[in-house]
Amino acid sequence: MIGLAAAGIGFAAAQSPAFFRIGTGGTAGTYYPIGGLIANAISGAGDKGVQGLVATAVASNGSVANINAIQGGSMESGFSQSDVAYWAHSGTGLYEGKGKVEDLRLIATLYPETIHLVARKDAGIKSVADLKGKRVSIDEPGSGTIVDARIVLAAYGLSESDIKAEHMKPGPAGERLRDGGLDAYFFVGGYPTGAISELATSAGISLVPITGPEADKMLSEYKFFSKDTVPADTYQGVGETPTISVAAQWVTSAKQPDDLVYNITKVMWNDATRAALDAGHAKGKMITLQNAVTSLGIPLHPGAERFYKEAGVLK
Structure with a gap:
């Protein structure tokens, strides 16, 4: 597989195609299908994509895993929660004492990622404070969800030791909830998410405000x-359930060529991609050019920045 750094600016003219991987999340979440839509849009198939580019959406463990893969060079780009991207770039929060990921750059802010606290309908959980003593999955170590779950618990005066904490991905957590082996679980992602919709229909759930x-x-x-x-x-x-959200962001490395990221960003916001996003996923309609430059916790990639200035959404 040819690395983009090796492909350089002449990626379109290269004999082999340049590969541009997008790290997403688990197949049951929102990142994976959205990543697939974007990968198809920017791949150089026909005249709509970036010529000479093969983009693929890769299932992963989510935000932290994607940033690590970008930093290590095994992924050209990936999706991350805005909080995790901020912590990585600034070396704070989840990245305290681990050094800064100073090369992390933003291609686009995509859509709000809602913090879902999904509970069994009969669990008697009406507020976050009611989680005390309950069996709660806060997601796997290394996920963005686990960090947000801990922040939410702390805000309501709880720590992990106050609950019976499980560390499961949302898919298995939902199955355990249905079987009565779990009282609640945290999930951070765009609504509606398929796995929770299915759970609501088959077993009944409550969302905790x-x-x-x-x-x-x-x-x-x-x-x-x-x-x-x-x-x-x-x-x-x-x-209707009031809650809080972070932003889903598409991030890359400053090492990716400016022209490449410019071309990818340009294709990301063309009419064909717009139509594919609108038709392809419930969250697609929330991915807009105006929102692309919001929640800027990290710097934009120069290639993306150039496009947004041309498009008039950035001064």
Whole structure:
């Protein structure tokens, strides 16, 4: 597989195609299908994509794994939560004492990623504080979800030792919830997510609100969080639920050639890609050119920045 650094600026003229991998997340989440849509759009098939480019969406363990892969050179780009990207670039939070990932650059902010706290309907969990003593999956180590879950728990005066913590991916967590072996689980991702929709239909769920003075304090303390609301009937039988969100972002390395990232960004926002995103996934419509330059916790890649200035969304 030819590395893009080796391919250099002349990637379009290279004999072999340049590969541009997009690290996504688990196949049950939102990153994976969105990554597939974007990879198809920017691949040089026909006259719509980037000539000489083969882009692929790769399933992964999510934000942290993707940033590590970009840093290590085994992935050209990937999706990350805005909080994790910020921590990586600044060497804080999850990356405290691990050094800064100073080469991390933004291609685009994609859509809000909602913090879902999914509970069994009969578990009697009405607020985050009710998780005390309950069996709760906070996702696997290395996921962005686990960091946010700990922040949310702490805001309501709980730590991991106050709950019976499990460390499962959302798919298996949902199955365990259905079987009665789990009371609740955290999931960070765009709504509606297929696995939760299926769970709501087959077993019934409640979504626990993340609101009140505890949530307000989190919003003032952590700038990568925003207020969010899951509309009524997004999931069968679940009313409107106030919560918080982070942003899903597409990130890469400063080492990727400016012309390549410029061309990828340009194709990302053309009419054909727009149509594919609108038709391909419920979250696709929320991926807009105007939102692409919001939640800028890390610097834009110069190639992307050039395009956004030309497009008039960045001064």
